[in-house]
Amino acid sequence: MKFFPSTTLSEQIANHLGDKITRLEYRPGERIVETKVAEELGVSQSPVREALRILEKRKLVKLIARHGTFVSEITEDFIESMFDIFQELVGLATRKTVKNATDSDVENILALFNDMDKYYHERDVFKFNNAYFEWGLYCLKCAYDPILEEMILDLVPSIRRIEYMSLMKRDIDGLSSVYSYIKNAAERIKARDAEGAEMNNRMGTESEKKMALEFFKNGALNF
Numbered sequence: 001m002k003f004f005p006s007t008t009l010s011e012q013i014a015n016h017l018g019d020k021i022t023r024l025e026y027r028p029g030e031r032i033v034e035t036k037v038a039e040e041l042g043v044s045q046s047p048v049r050e051a052l053r054i055l056e057k058r059k060l061v062k063l064i065a066r067h068g069t070f071v072s073e074i075t076e077d078f079i080e081s082m083f084d085i086f087q088e089l090v091g092l093a094t095r096k097t098v099k100n101a102t103d104s105d106v107e108n109i110l111a112l113f114n115d116m117d118k119y120y121h122e123r124d125v126f127k128f129n130n131a132y133f134e135w136g137l138y139c140l141k142c143a144y145d146p147i148l149e150e151m152i153l154d155l156v157p158s159i160r161r162i163e164y165m166s167l168m169k170r171d172i173d174g175l176s177s178v179y180s181y182i183k184n185a186a187e188r189i190k191a192r193d194a195e196g197a198e199m200n201n202r203m204g205t206e207s208e209k210k211m212a213l214e215f216f217k218n219g220a221l222n223f
Helices: 009-022 034-041 045-057 076-100 103-121 125-141 146-167 172-190 194-217
Strands: 061-064 068-071
Touching: 009 034, 009 045, 009 146, 034 045, 045 061, 076 125, 076 146, 076 172, 076 194, 103 125, 103 172, 125 146, 125 172, 146 194, 172 194
Parallel strands: none
Antiparallel strands: 061 068
16 A cells, blocks of 8 residues: 555545445455554554544444444445435535536536546446546535535545445446436536536435445345
Protein backbone atom coordinates (compact mmCIF):
# COMPACT_ATOMS: atom_id res chain seq x y z
CA MET A 1 0.00 0.00 0.00
CA LYS A 2 1.35 3.45 -0.94
CA PHE A 3 0.87 6.32 1.52
CA PHE A 4 0.19 9.92 0.45
CA PRO A 5 0.71 13.14 2.46
CA SER A 6 -2.58 14.77 1.38
CA THR A 7 -4.63 12.77 3.89
CA THR A 8 -3.87 11.38 7.32
CA LEU A 9 -2.42 7.91 7.65
CA SER A 10 -5.57 6.73 9.43
CA GLU A 11 -7.79 7.98 6.59
CA GLN A 12 -5.61 6.25 4.02
CA ILE A 13 -5.77 2.98 5.95
CA ALA A 14 -9.55 3.40 6.31
CA ASN A 15 -9.90 3.90 2.56
CA HIS A 16 -7.68 0.88 1.89
CA LEU A 17 -9.68 -1.37 4.22
CA GLY A 18 -12.96 0.09 2.96
CA ASP A 19 -12.04 -0.87 -0.61
CA LYS A 20 -11.27 -4.42 0.54
CA ILE A 21 -14.65 -4.59 2.29
CA THR A 22 -16.42 -3.28 -0.81
CA ARG A 23 -14.69 -5.83 -3.04
CA LEU A 24 -15.63 -8.59 -0.55
CA GLU A 25 -12.03 -9.39 0.31
CA TYR A 26 -13.41 -9.00 3.82
CA ARG A 27 -16.79 -10.74 3.98
CA PRO A 28 -19.84 -9.63 6.00
CA GLY A 29 -19.39 -10.79 9.59
CA GLU A 30 -15.65 -11.42 9.18
CA ARG A 31 -13.37 -10.21 11.95
CA ILE A 32 -10.68 -7.64 11.11
CA VAL A 33 -7.67 -8.21 13.36
CA GLU A 34 -5.97 -4.93 14.23
CA THR A 35 -2.51 -6.43 14.82
CA LYS A 36 -2.62 -8.36 11.55
CA VAL A 37 -3.57 -5.27 9.55
CA ALA A 38 -0.79 -3.25 11.20
CA GLU A 39 1.73 -5.97 10.38
CA GLU A 40 0.57 -6.28 6.75
CA LEU A 41 0.77 -2.52 6.18
CA GLY A 42 3.97 -1.98 8.14
CA VAL A 43 2.44 0.59 10.50
CA SER A 44 1.75 0.82 14.23
CA GLN A 45 -1.58 -0.25 15.68
CA SER A 46 -2.58 3.31 16.61
CA PRO A 47 -3.49 4.54 13.07
CA VAL A 48 -5.15 1.18 12.35
CA ARG A 49 -7.29 1.58 15.45
CA GLU A 50 -8.31 5.09 14.34
CA ALA A 51 -8.99 3.80 10.81
CA LEU A 52 -11.40 1.23 12.22
CA ARG A 53 -13.25 4.02 14.06
CA ILE A 54 -13.56 5.87 10.74
CA LEU A 55 -14.96 2.71 9.14
CA GLU A 56 -17.43 2.36 11.99
CA LYS A 57 -18.69 5.88 11.25
CA ARG A 58 -19.09 4.84 7.62
CA LYS A 59 -21.16 1.81 8.75
CA LEU A 60 -18.71 -0.64 7.22
CA VAL A 61 -17.64 -2.28 10.48
CA LYS A 62 -18.88 -2.78 14.01
CA LEU A 63 -16.57 -2.39 17.01
CA ILE A 64 -17.69 -4.74 19.77
CA ALA A 65 -16.07 -4.24 23.17
CA ARG A 66 -13.88 -7.18 24.27
CA HIS A 67 -14.68 -9.06 21.06
CA GLY A 68 -13.08 -7.06 18.25
CA THR A 69 -14.01 -5.46 14.94
CA PHE A 70 -16.33 -7.17 12.48
CA VAL A 71 -17.45 -6.29 8.94
CA SER A 72 -21.06 -5.07 9.09
CA GLU A 73 -23.71 -7.51 7.95
CA ILE A 74 -26.02 -6.57 5.09
CA THR A 75 -29.68 -6.86 6.14
CA GLU A 76 -32.96 -5.84 4.55
CA ASP A 77 -33.45 -3.07 7.12
CA PHE A 78 -29.89 -1.83 6.55
CA ILE A 79 -30.41 -1.60 2.77
CA GLU A 80 -33.74 0.16 3.11
CA SER A 81 -32.53 2.65 5.72
CA MET A 82 -29.30 3.51 3.87
CA PHE A 83 -31.05 4.15 0.57
CA ASP A 84 -33.93 6.11 2.13
CA ILE A 85 -31.51 8.48 3.86
CA PHE A 86 -29.27 8.64 0.80
CA GLN A 87 -32.24 9.50 -1.41
CA GLU A 88 -33.16 12.53 0.71
CA LEU A 89 -29.61 13.84 0.77
CA VAL A 90 -29.10 13.22 -2.95
CA GLY A 91 -32.28 15.14 -3.70
CA LEU A 92 -31.01 18.15 -1.77
CA ALA A 93 -27.54 17.88 -3.30
CA THR A 94 -29.00 17.71 -6.82
CA ARG A 95 -30.94 20.95 -6.34
CA LYS A 96 -27.83 22.68 -5.02
CA THR A 97 -25.68 21.34 -7.86
CA VAL A 98 -28.03 22.72 -10.50
CA LYS A 99 -28.20 26.03 -8.67
CA ASN A 100 -24.51 26.47 -7.79
CA ALA A 101 -22.53 24.70 -10.53
CA THR A 102 -20.53 27.02 -12.78
CA ASP A 103 -20.65 26.69 -16.56
CA SER A 104 -17.23 25.03 -16.33
CA ASP A 105 -18.58 22.58 -13.74
CA VAL A 106 -21.45 21.66 -16.06
CA GLU A 107 -19.00 21.05 -18.93
CA ASN A 108 -17.02 18.69 -16.70
CA ILE A 109 -20.20 16.91 -15.56
CA LEU A 110 -21.11 16.31 -19.21
CA ALA A 111 -17.57 15.14 -19.99
CA LEU A 112 -17.71 12.60 -17.16
CA PHE A 113 -21.06 11.41 -18.47
CA ASN A 114 -19.44 10.87 -21.88
CA ASP A 115 -16.94 8.52 -20.18
CA MET A 116 -19.82 6.53 -18.70
CA ASP A 117 -21.57 6.51 -22.07
CA LYS A 118 -18.42 5.07 -23.65
CA TYR A 119 -18.05 2.31 -21.04
CA TYR A 120 -21.75 1.48 -21.25
CA HIS A 121 -21.66 0.99 -24.99
CA GLU A 122 -18.39 -0.93 -24.67
CA ARG A 123 -20.31 -3.16 -22.21
CA ASP A 124 -17.61 -2.72 -19.55
CA VAL A 125 -19.54 -3.14 -16.30
CA PHE A 126 -16.76 -2.34 -13.86
CA LYS A 127 -15.42 0.74 -15.66
CA PHE A 128 -19.00 1.96 -15.99
CA ASN A 129 -19.60 1.49 -12.26
CA ASN A 130 -16.41 3.32 -11.30
CA ALA A 131 -17.24 6.17 -13.69
CA TYR A 132 -20.75 6.31 -12.23
CA PHE A 133 -19.44 6.99 -8.73
CA GLU A 134 -16.79 9.42 -10.00
CA TRP A 135 -19.55 11.36 -11.78
CA GLY A 136 -21.75 11.40 -8.69
CA LEU A 137 -18.96 12.61 -6.43
CA TYR A 138 -18.03 15.37 -8.87
CA CYS A 139 -21.66 16.50 -9.04
CA LEU A 140 -21.69 16.56 -5.24
CA LYS A 141 -18.64 18.85 -5.14
CA CYS A 142 -20.45 21.22 -7.51
CA ALA A 143 -23.18 21.71 -4.90
CA TYR A 144 -20.60 23.74 -2.94
CA ASP A 145 -22.03 22.70 0.43
CA PRO A 146 -19.24 21.16 2.58
CA ILE A 147 -21.61 20.04 5.35
CA LEU A 148 -23.91 18.23 2.94
CA GLU A 149 -20.90 16.78 1.13
CA GLU A 150 -19.49 15.36 4.37
CA MET A 151 -22.84 13.77 5.29
CA ILE A 152 -23.17 12.09 1.90
CA LEU A 153 -19.56 10.94 1.81
CA ASP A 154 -20.11 9.12 5.11
CA LEU A 155 -22.88 7.09 3.42
CA VAL A 156 -21.19 6.50 0.06
CA PRO A 157 -18.96 3.58 1.17
CA SER A 158 -21.95 1.55 2.38
CA ILE A 159 -24.03 2.45 -0.68
CA ARG A 160 -21.14 1.53 -2.96
CA ARG A 161 -20.66 -1.75 -1.11
CA ILE A 162 -24.31 -2.70 -1.64
CA GLU A 163 -24.14 -1.57 -5.27
CA TYR A 164 -21.00 -3.62 -5.84
CA MET A 165 -22.62 -6.73 -4.38
CA SER A 166 -25.66 -6.35 -6.63
CA LEU A 167 -23.43 -5.44 -9.59
CA MET A 168 -21.83 -8.88 -9.39
CA LYS A 169 -25.24 -10.33 -10.23
CA ARG A 170 -25.95 -8.03 -13.19
CA ASP A 171 -24.56 -7.67 -16.69
CA ILE A 172 -24.42 -4.40 -18.61
CA ASP A 173 -28.01 -4.88 -19.78
CA GLY A 174 -29.03 -5.03 -16.14
CA LEU A 175 -27.58 -1.54 -15.74
CA SER A 176 -29.67 -0.02 -18.54
CA SER A 177 -32.00 1.72 -16.06
CA VAL A 178 -29.01 3.21 -14.20
CA TYR A 179 -27.63 4.49 -17.49
CA SER A 180 -30.99 6.03 -18.41
CA TYR A 181 -31.28 7.87 -15.09
CA ILE A 182 -27.74 9.21 -15.34
CA LYS A 183 -28.25 10.34 -18.92
CA ASN A 184 -31.43 12.16 -17.98
CA ALA A 185 -29.74 13.74 -14.94
CA ALA A 186 -26.93 15.07 -17.14
CA GLU A 187 -29.48 16.54 -19.55
CA ARG A 188 -31.47 18.15 -16.71
CA ILE A 189 -28.30 19.63 -15.19
CA LYS A 190 -27.28 21.03 -18.59
CA ALA A 191 -30.75 22.60 -18.92
CA ARG A 192 -30.50 24.00 -15.36
CA ASP A 193 -33.72 22.15 -14.50
CA ALA A 194 -33.35 21.67 -10.72
CA GLU A 195 -36.79 20.17 -10.18
CA GLY A 196 -36.45 17.70 -13.05
CA ALA A 197 -32.92 16.69 -12.03
CA GLU A 198 -33.94 16.17 -8.41
CA MET A 199 -36.98 14.07 -9.32
CA ASN A 200 -34.88 11.98 -11.71
CA ASN A 201 -32.16 11.29 -9.13
CA ARG A 202 -34.69 10.43 -6.43
CA MET A 203 -36.34 7.95 -8.81
CA GLY A 204 -32.96 6.49 -9.72
CA THR A 205 -32.02 5.97 -6.08
CA GLU A 206 -35.41 4.37 -5.38
CA SER A 207 -34.93 2.05 -8.35
CA GLU A 208 -31.52 0.93 -7.08
CA LYS A 209 -32.96 0.34 -3.60
CA LYS A 210 -35.67 -1.91 -5.02
CA MET A 211 -33.09 -3.80 -7.07
CA ALA A 212 -30.85 -4.33 -4.04
CA LEU A 213 -33.77 -5.47 -1.89
CA GLU A 214 -34.90 -7.88 -4.59
CA PHE A 215 -31.44 -9.41 -4.78
CA PHE A 216 -31.29 -9.64 -0.98
CA LYS A 217 -34.68 -11.34 -0.67
CA ASN A 218 -33.69 -13.83 -3.36
CA GLY A 219 -30.48 -14.63 -1.50
CA ALA A 220 -28.26 -13.12 -4.19
CA LEU A 221 -26.49 -10.82 -1.73
CA ASN A 222 -25.57 -13.62 0.65
CA PHE A 223 -21.85 -14.34 0.43
